[in-house]
Amino acid sequence: MAVLPPNTSEADFNNALQAFAAAVGDEWVFSSDEDLKPFRDHYSPVPLEEDELLASAAVAPANVEEVQAVVKVANQYLIPLYPISTGKNFAYGGPAPNVRGSVVLDLKRMDRIIEVNEERNFALVEPGVSYMDLYTYIQERGLKVWLDCPDPGWGSPVGNTLDRGIGYTLGFYRDHNAAQYGLEAVLANGDVIRTGMGALPGSDTWQEYKYGFGPDPAGMFSQGNYGIVTKMGIRLMPQPAHYRNGLVTVPLREDLGPLVNSINYLNDLNMIGDPWYGSPLRALLDNADFRAAATRRGGGIAEELNRFAREANLHSWQVELQFYGSERTTEANWEYAQEVISDRIPGARFTAGESLAIPLTPEQLHETTGPYSSNMRRNITQGVPGLGIWKNLGRTQSLPDTWAQGHLGLFAVLPRSAESIFEAQQVFADTMADLNLDGGINALSLGVNWYQYAFLFSAGFSTGGGNADNSPAGKKKIADGLKALLVVAGEHGWGEYRAAPYFQDAVSEQYSFNDYSLRRFNETIKDAVDPNGILAPGRGGIWPGKSRG
């Protein structure tokens, strides 16, 4: 073993490993270098450095009783546990812990699909179930319910929800934590709790009324460290009869404001699925003069960028719309979207996309030759989990030897307004120029609307790929730059929605209202429910008392 848990002697650690083995079986305790290699963060910003977040061992229980037994051992030896579901949240840390030397609690073996209900539209699953597993289960039985999948889709609904992951269909379902309906968790003292109606013996509404009576602590298990989630209910979308999409473009830079407001209106009436913004002017970025205008320090100048657009006969902005319902209601919603946008934006153009009965055929799922070139990958609009997005990280014909091998980045939460987008374009681009980093931000950068009521504005970096530096030093430079960018974003009121363990303290540091009163509240709870600080110390920026000094 290369790493020990903090403040733990080798003798105590060996005793703990034996106790873990007694709890789960010898074959489900991993402590050799070979076995622990896949528990590293494959995209770590600090690979092979002294501060790489390595596990000392991993333990894989098969059921709740074994989880309780592992927790008991961890308390006895004061060893931190880091629970993972399927460990597939790469670029958000993967299976690697917040604290170097933690024992990873690998819940992959807990992989039961306990219920999928197609009349009442929910599922109840264990952490080791992947989106692909659940999708296959539903398809094999011909059930008429949909998942809302993250991309890639090989992770766990439980893990993704606990990390507040997102998807691509209708607003409520895209926010995976919102679609969480009731969970079971093992606490640090070994107690098992069920939230909401799960606390009422004999209740059959655990996945239908998430609150029960009194405070609902379910949300505290997301990005938190108060317990080990062993079951979770998720709401499923009833399979719609029809899918339709359409493209909207608007001519002027200043049209982004009324376009965003129009989409907010349609989005909040639940008339559209994930709206996907873009700019047709990206086609001009190879033009040196345009690129200079789009990356001008201080932000893009509307008059100048409008002139480029006019001369190229291109519109400035676009948004792709998705509609779910019946053939007639999706048609009516598309017509209404055109009416709403036309009323607000002179010169807006509309291109009808495809109109497809659901379920799509395999050919339709792979088809990309619609009436317009779409940036929305078809499978994610249909709740079909896949790994196609991995295309962004593999070899390409143009980069056969220096392809992108990983990525690091951040997503800042912004208001859904053009003003915030224009400000973020300028602040992010100028900050990265100051840091001598190229995060791809320019006057065409836009937010994503995965969360129904907010934009996420990203700065991302390939590690490897083209001229990008894939060396440890190159990754460290990006990591340091991202931490600096977090501070600048925080000064503008923009915080991260999610982060890898390596960045979680830096993110948490920005949430400072009233001298960090929220964090102090979280710490108070942490100390009360986990006095030994054994559960994922540091996750979500919450450290136990013994680590706070």
Place this chain on the structure above:
Amino acid sequence: MGLTLLATTYTAYAQDSAAVARGKAKFDHSCAPCHGKGAGDDGRESLPGTYSLKIKYGETLPAALEDRTDLTSEVISVFVRMGAWSMPPFRKTELSDAEIDDIAAYFAVSSRAGN
């Protein structure tokens, strides 16, 4: 004697065919979403892993893992446990050593069958 040999051969065959069936199921579950022969779900001709290996090997080796005759358990284990560039490694809770053996058994058949 002859019957014993026949029974032994049959048992070995049954075990092998069971391993091949398990290997195909595990390959379909854990590997094919990236390394299968299907079309990419993004309009590409092939899935990302297959696409990447096609560029890597050109005409020297098949791009699809199921067509490879050189992927023994030992070779598969190296890539599965270590990862390879953008492909993250897989833990034993995801893919056990025995399951890797089954996948190798499947490749031994699939690469001959022109699967």
